[in-house]
Every structure is written in structure tokens, then in C-alpha cells.
Amino acid sequence: MEYIKAFIIGGLICLIGQILIDKTNLTPARILVLFVTSGVILTALGIYEPLVDFGGAGATVPLPGFGYALAKGAIKGVEEKGLLGAFTGGVVATAGGITAAIVFGYLASVLFDPKAKN
Amino acid sequence: MAQNRLGGQTISFIQNLPRITSRASIVGKKEGEGPLAQYFDKILEDDLWGEKSWEKAERRMFIEAAQLIMKKAKKEPADINYLFGGDLLDQIISAAYAARSLGIPFYGLYGACSTMTESISLGAVMVDGGYADHVLCLTSSHFCTAERQFRFPLEMGTQRPPTAQWTVTGAGGVLLSSSGEGPCITHVTTGKVIDFGIKDANNMGAAMAPAAADTIRAHFEDTGRGPEDYDLIVTGDLAKYGRELTIHLLKKEGYDIESRFIDCGCEIFSEEQDIHAGASGCGCSAVVLAGYLLKQMEDGQFNRILMASTGALHSTVSSQQGDSIPGIAHAIAIEKKG
Amino acid sequence: MDSIDVKQKKIHKEYQDLANSISPKSNIIGNCIRAFLVGGTICTFGQLITNIAKNYYDMNTEEASTITSISLIFISALLTGMGIYEKIGKRAGAGSVVPITGFANSIVSPAMEHKREGYVMGVGAKMFSIAGPVLVYGISASVVVGLVNYFFIR
Structure with missing residues (x-):
């Protein structure tokens, strides 16, 4: 059951992204920024958490889920460390993902050459 | 009074009617799979053409197209008075670096994709005015170099909308001469x-x-x-x-x-x-x-x-x-x- | 001058309308269906990794979620390097842009692309041409959320 929920929630978030691309001419870079930032804001407003409880990876794997992790980390940081936590919490919570993207990105660029499209 | 002008934007050639005496085209793999394949002089097997970068491959297409045009007309670089040309890359590096190799007096032009007829326009004026006997007019573009400069990295998974166009990988040009055979x-x-x-x-x-x-x-x-x-x-x-x-x-x-x-x-x-x-x-x-x-x-x-x-x-x-x-x-x- | 400007604007507007009527629209329904299916599939796969991490490696929800991100990013980097992710993206659109794998793709693709301009200013700098803004706005927003929490809520 949780797989079906993940499929539906994840699919729906991507569907919203597709409508934005087709209807508004937003570039993918803007879509990514928009989705992460709205994930942060929705989490702060307490709207995203229920979605994560329901959809699991369906809500955490799309980019608003990255925003969710950032916001939740910042809130947790404040609870544990006060003002300092506001600055460290977000990145601490997402450090794994960010580091993986940088390291694997670097490795891939070393190992592979770009290919011409046909 | 400029006697060869017609109306506001046109000139007509009367004296030494510039003739297209030679022509050549080199295209990429995809273009070579298209309906005009049989008309091109050379088709690349892959768009990198054994070079270190796509920019270098584009430059080589430019050079080889120029050499092919001269070869067909049995001319040496020393016979060519001017090279007019350009491409899409910043500071028109394909044309400029090709001109470095060719050693022909060079006017680099940027008219985006209009550069072909821009080159021929100016080259024709040179010939008609009696300032040149042979002028090379040449342009090039390359899908991979243009895509990374104007749009997204090639490996980025983005969708192209139905109005999007595909940059041609190819270099082509003509030789304008004051005498000889040709239109x-x-x-x-x-x-x-x-x-x-x-x-x-x-x-x-x-x-x-x-x-x-x-x-x-x-x-x-x-x-x-x-x-x-x-x-x-x-x-x-x-x-x-x-x-x-x-x-x-x-x-x-x-x-x-x-x-x-x-x-x-x-x-x-x-x-x-x-x-x-x-x-x-x-x-x-x-x-x-x-x-x-x-x-x-x-x-x-x-x-x-x-x-x-x-x-x-x-x-x-x-x-x-x-x-x-x-x-x-x-x-x-x-x-x-x- | 004003009247020329107005006239010019009218011509532009008329031409825009003409161009819009002639240019085809994207096939939104088809694109949405593909985005839904591909996006859903990536998330379901993420759920599978999360469950394995939780059930077999005894991780808590946050750890499992992090390991899921790392795994998906690895797979995406690999597929991007092999030139496969771009092919998926051509069909899937937002379905492969919006998941964390799309974020990874946006880092790997410019890094590969600019390798020929060197490993420092090519790979190192261009890597963040698309992902940089995402981090800037995401992290900044999280700090704002933290500060609001500190000063007004806690």
C-alpha cells in the first residue's frame, strides 16, 4: 500500500511541475528553485508534513521533499541549539544528499565524456 | 550619387557580376541521414570528428570546407583576396581560428544564422567594385557547441517544446569570382x-x-x-x-x-x-x-x-x-x- | 511619440497572437501522463530503498530518507554519465526533473559538459550553474524558517 501511495503522491508532484513547464515557459532551473523553496515554506506552515506521513518517499524524493528536509532540519536545529541551529540545521539535515550530488557529480564528470545527441 | 543603388535597401551589380565559381559543404552525422544527404560533399561519422572538443571539430569543418572550395576551383589560399565568414560562437571563434590556419585576409562577421548571405553580400560588393577577384564566403555551426552556449548542457534531461529548432552541424560556403563559370x-x-x-x-x-x-x-x-x-x-x-x-x-x-x-x-x-x-x-x-x-x-x-x-x-x-x-x-x- | 509607441505595441500584440495561433501547443495531457508515471516510478523506487534501509539496516526515518537520497543521486549520476538520463528526460519532462534525481542530473550534466574547460573553472565552477540557485534559495529559506521559529514561535 505504501508503494502505491508513494507512486501517486510522487507522480502528482511531478505532474504539477509538468503543467508549470508547459503552461508558463519556466526553465527547469526555475522549476527546481521554485519546488525546493515551496517545500521549505509549506513545511514551515505545517502543510508538507502530513503529505510526507501519507506519501512517504512519494513526498520526500521530489524536490519539495528536499525543501522539507531543509526546513525540518532548521526547526530541529533551533530546538536543540537555539539561534546557531537556525544556521546549521538545514544543511546538517541535507548534508548527505548535497555531498553525494557533489562527489558523484564530480566522479561522473571525470569518468564520462559528454555525448553528441542524435 | 551611388549609381548602383535601387530604392532604400538594395544594390544591383552591373560591372563585374560576381559569379559563384565553386562551392562545398560538410555536414554532421544527423544531417547526413536526412533527405539532402546526397548533395553534401562530406558527412562526418561522428560529431566530434576525432577532435578534443566540439569547438575544435566545428573549426575543422570550417577549414576543410574552405580547402574543398579552393580545391574544386583549383585555387590556392594565395589566390583568394578575402575571406568573409562567421559562426554562432562567442567572438566567432570557429571562423577566426579557421582564418588563422587558412592565412587569407579575413573579415569576421556575426549575423547569427543570417551570416551566409551577409558574407555573400559583402563579398559580392568586393568583386563587383573591382577590389577582389576571388572571395571566399563561408559559415559554420555545430549542434553541440551551440546547444551548450545558448541552452542547456547536452546531458541535461529536458524536454524540447514543439517549436524548438535543431542547430545544424555543418559548414558550407562559396567562392565568388570576377570571372569563370557559375551563376x-x-x-x-x-x-x-x-x-x-x-x-x-x-x-x-x-x-x-x-x-x-x-x-x-x-x-x-x-x-x-x-x-x-x-x-x-x-x-x-x-x-x-x-x-x-x-x-x-x-x-x-x-x-x-x-x-x-x-x-x-x-x-x-x-x-x-x-x-x-x-x-x-x-x-x-x-x-x-x-x-x-x-x-x-x-x-x-x-x-x-x-x-x-x-x-x-x-x-x-x-x-x-x-x-x-x-x-x-x-x-x-x-x-x-x- | 506616444502614438507611435501605442501603434508599435498593437502590431506586436497582433503578431504575438498570430504566432501563438500558428505555433503548436505542447501535448500537455500526454506530457502530464508521462511525467506522472515516471515521477511516480522514481518515488516508488525510493520507497523501496527507504523500506530496505529501515527494515534490514535498522535505520530511523531520517537516516533512511538520507540514504534514499544518496542512492538515487548515485543512480542518476551514473545514468547521466552514460547518456541515459537525457533520453529519459526527453520523454518524461518534469517526471525526471522534479525528483532528487533531476537535481543530481542538473549537477552532473554541466560538470561533464565543461570538462574541456578544465577541472577547476570548468567542472568545479560550472557544476553549480543550475544546482547553485537551488541551494542558495533552499538553504536561505531554511535559515529564514529557523529564525522565525527562534524569534516568534519557540
């Missing part, structure tokens, strides 16, 4: 920069169509000619929808060109090649002219054509700053004369 350049109509406010960089055809229509209209008005005076009217890279828009715009001006009007961007690829609206790039009108159109003229299919390469004169900076995309088109009339 003549009889008129040049220099385009104005026209901007109708299109901002969508994925709809270049729509951005350039007003410029194409304006230049073709100016040519007809200046010369007193009409569509029926030409066997074929050709634009550079408006692609499917830009071509339709041009037909519309010219109808409003009272010219019906539809039945004799083709666009190079619609000819070079077939529908099955998944290129969306059509082709684009400096190389597009260059290889279609040097490969296909001039061959058709040689074979007697056409005797008189009007060719207008079209360019979009924006940059990534102007787009990011919210500017619309201005277009330009330069027209040349090519005619077979005895």
Missing part, C-alpha cells in the same frame, strides 16, 4: 533589424519571420520584381512555423509567395528525425545553398532564386535581462547567366 549574384538587399516582441527563445522562427518578410518585401519594392520573377524564394532557418508566419506577413503586404517558397530549416531533416519545428544555425542555409540549391541551379531546375538567410540577434544575456529577440535577414538574388 551570378545580381542583387543584394540588406535587411533591417526587426523586432516584433517575441521573447520565447524556443520559438526562433516566430522571432525571425518579420525580418524575413520585411527584407523580401523591400527587395520586391526596390527592384520592381515580384514573386513570379523567381523560380524559388528561400529563407534560412525559419522552420515550419516561421515559414507559415512569413507567408502570412507577406500576404498582408500583397505578395503571395507560398507556392514557390521553401525554408532551408524545413528541407535538411525529415519528419522522422525528431527535430521538432525544423533546423537552424549558420550552417543550415550555408550547406543547403552550397549543397542542394546551387546543384539544382547547375542542373537547370532553377534559373533565378532569391535567398534570404535569417538570424536572431539575441544573446543569453539579453534573454536573461528580459529583452525580446530581434531578427535580421539579408537577401541575395542568384541568377544563371550565359
